[in-house]
Amino acid sequence: xxxxDEILPSLITATPxxxxxxxxxxxxxxxxxIQPDADIRTKLRPDYAEDTSKLMQAGQIVAxxxxxxxxxxxxxxx
Amino acid sequence: xxxxDEILPSLITATPxxxxxxxxxxxxxxxxxIQPDADIRTKLRPDYAEDTSKLMQAGQIVAxxxxxxxxxxxxxxx
Amino acid sequence: xxxxDEILPSLITATPxxxxxxxxxxxxxxxxxIQPDADIRTKLRPDYAEDTSKLMQAGQIVAxxxxxxxxxxxxxxx
Amino acid sequence: xxxxDEILPSLITATPxxxxxxxxxxxxxxxxxIQPDADIRTKLRPDYAEDTSKLMQAGQIVAxxxxxxxxxxxxxxx
Amino acid sequence: xxxxDEILPSLITATPxxxxxxxxxxxxxxxxxIQPDADIRTKLRPDYAEDTSKLMQAGQIVAxxxxxxxxxxxxxxx
Amino acid sequence: xxxxDEILPSLITATPxxxxxxxxxxxxxxxxxIQPDADIRTKLRPDYAEDTSKLMQAGQIVAxxxxxxxxxxxxxxx
Numbered sequence: 001x002x003x004x005d006e007i008l009p010s011l012i013t014a015t016p017x018x019x020x021x022x023x024x025x026x027x028x029x030x031x032x033x034i035q036p037d038a039d040i041r042t043k044l045r046p047d048y049a050e051d052t053s054k055l056m057q058a059g060q061i062v063a064x065x066x067x068x069x070x071x072x073x074x075x076x077x078x
Numbered sequence: 079x080x081x082x083d084e085i086l087p088s089l090i091t092a093t094p095x096x097x098x099x100x101x102x103x104x105x106x107x108x109x110x111x112i113q114p115d116a117d118i119r120t121k122l123r124p125d126y127a128e129d130t131s132k133l134m135q136a137g138q139i140v141a142x143x144x145x146x147x148x149x150x151x152x153x154x155x156x
Numbered sequence: 157x158x159x160x161d162e163i164l165p166s167l168i169t170a171t172p173x174x175x176x177x178x179x180x181x182x183x184x185x186x187x188x189x190i191q192p193d194a195d196i197r198t199k200l201r202p203d204y205a206e207d208t209s210k211l212m213q214a215g216q217i218v219a220x221x222x223x224x225x226x227x228x229x230x231x232x233x234x
Numbered sequence: 235x236x237x238x239d240e241i242l243p244s245l246i247t248a249t250p251x252x253x254x255x256x257x258x259x260x261x262x263x264x265x266x267x268i269q270p271d272a273d274i275r276t277k278l279r280p281d282y283a284e285d286t287s288k289l290m291q292a293g294q295i296v297a298x299x300x301x302x303x304x305x306x307x308x309x310x311x312x
Numbered sequence: 313x314x315x316x317d318e319i320l321p322s323l324i325t326a327t328p329x330x331x332x333x334x335x336x337x338x339x340x341x342x343x344x345x346i347q348p349d350a351d352i353r354t355k356l357r358p359d360y361a362e363d364t365s366k367l368m369q370a371g372q373i374v375a376x377x378x379x380x381x382x383x384x385x386x387x388x389x390x
Numbered sequence: 391x392x393x394x395d396e397i398l399p400s401l402i403t404a405t406p407x408x409x410x411x412x413x414x415x416x417x418x419x420x421x422x423x424i425q426p427d428a429d430i431r432t433k434l435r436p437d438y439a440e441d442t443s444k445l446m447q448a449g450q451i452v453a454x455x456x457x458x459x460x461x462x463x464x465x466x467x468x
Contacts (some may be wrong), residue, residue, distance in 0.1 A: 249395075250394070250399070251392040251398045251399065254392065254398060254423075256422060258420070284425070284433075285411065287447060289434075290421070293424065294447075297451050297454040309458075310400065310401065310462075
């Protein structure tokens with residue numbers, strides 16, 4: 001059993017936009033895998049929600065996850 | 079529905095310059111996906127607009143996003 | 157003999173979810189390879205468990221490890 | 235119209251050295267795209283010009299941009 | 313003559329685990345190439361050995377080095 | 391004319407060890423391209439020579455540059 005089973009049956013998505021959404025989902029799920037306590041994660045939200053550097057730190061993780069998903073989908077080339 | 083639907087119908091762009099612009103757009107849209115409140119994002123602008131390290135943090139995200147877009151466009155090779 | 161022998165016989169996994177789990181395992185095992193003292197690692201847990209930036213730092217390492225594992229598994233394409 | 239139009243007609247360069255120069259140019263142009271005010275950018279120069287960590291932060295962005303340009307040029311293989 | 317000659321005759325290893333060990337070795341050897349004084353490096357050990365963020369900084373370098381080694385070994389695919 | 395002309399006629403090296411040395415050279419040359427004043431760069435040496443996080447920051451840049459060089463040399467596969 002993995003915390004990812006539900007959200008990550010596959011890396012394949014219909015569109016680049018769906019690929020971005022999957023990138024955000026797996027990035028978030030990874031934080032949950034490292035810190036399983038949902039209350040703590042909720043408590044931490046204000047700590048990054050208005051912190052530019054931490055928002056960009058999250059943005060960079062999504063960019064790296066998206067690299068993987070985009071390659072998996074052969075960049076959704078027609 | 080995704081916040082990316084409008085800006086990311088495809089990773090394919092006509093030119094490298096357009097690819098860079100798309101990289102900036104999706105990097106910005108990702109911050110918006112993480113912090114949906116536009117007023118907060120506007121309020122945060124001064125926090126990075128004159129901070130070298132945070133400007134470069136943004137620059138690095140764009141460089142990573144551009145890697146993906148450039149590969150998607152086969153580096154716009156003739 | 158390597159600390160990785162037990163967890164890393166191969167990069168090949170049955171599913172993307174299993175690939176994510178392997179990414180987390182090898183990221184953790186690398187911290188153990190650098191700091192072999194399990195008591196120290198346990199003592200350090202509170203230092204990152206409720207620290208957004210450090211949780212995301214861990215999330216980024218997993219994203220990079222997963223890039224490698226996903227490429228190894230040819231993105232689990234059917 | 236893009237701020238990159240002038241400097242980025244193509245990712246193809248004659249030599250690796252020219253590829254490095256292009257990497258520096260597009261990294262700098264991205265900071266300009268994020269902070270368009272040239273006076274502010276000039277004012278910020280002293281903040282990183284003698285700061286090792288910020289100089290290396292810039293160096294890492296150039297390394298990432300160069301990865302993309304080198305791949306685009308098939309590593310200038312004969 | 314290079315500090316790497318002894319540890320890096322090749323990027324090819326028998327197993328993924330050996331690939332990880334090589335990644336750690338070349339990451340460490342690079343710190344030695346930048347700071348050749350072994351006494352200083354030994355003196356610095358306590359500074360990161362119990363610092364989560366610095367342990368993870370090291371973990372990320374190993375993850376990047378491993379990407380290169382894994383690609384070199386075609387991911388040890390049978 | 392580029393600061394890289396002398397050190398970067400090509401990305402091709404005879405061995406992985408030579409590839410690492412080239413990675414260190416181009417990383418250093420990039421800092422010089424951003425901060426051309428050699429006296430300032432010499433003055434900055436103590437600031438990172440005994441700072442673990444900055445030594446690792448340099449190590450990560452070398453790891454990224456080496457990724458590019460290793461790919462350029464087809465991983466020195468026989």
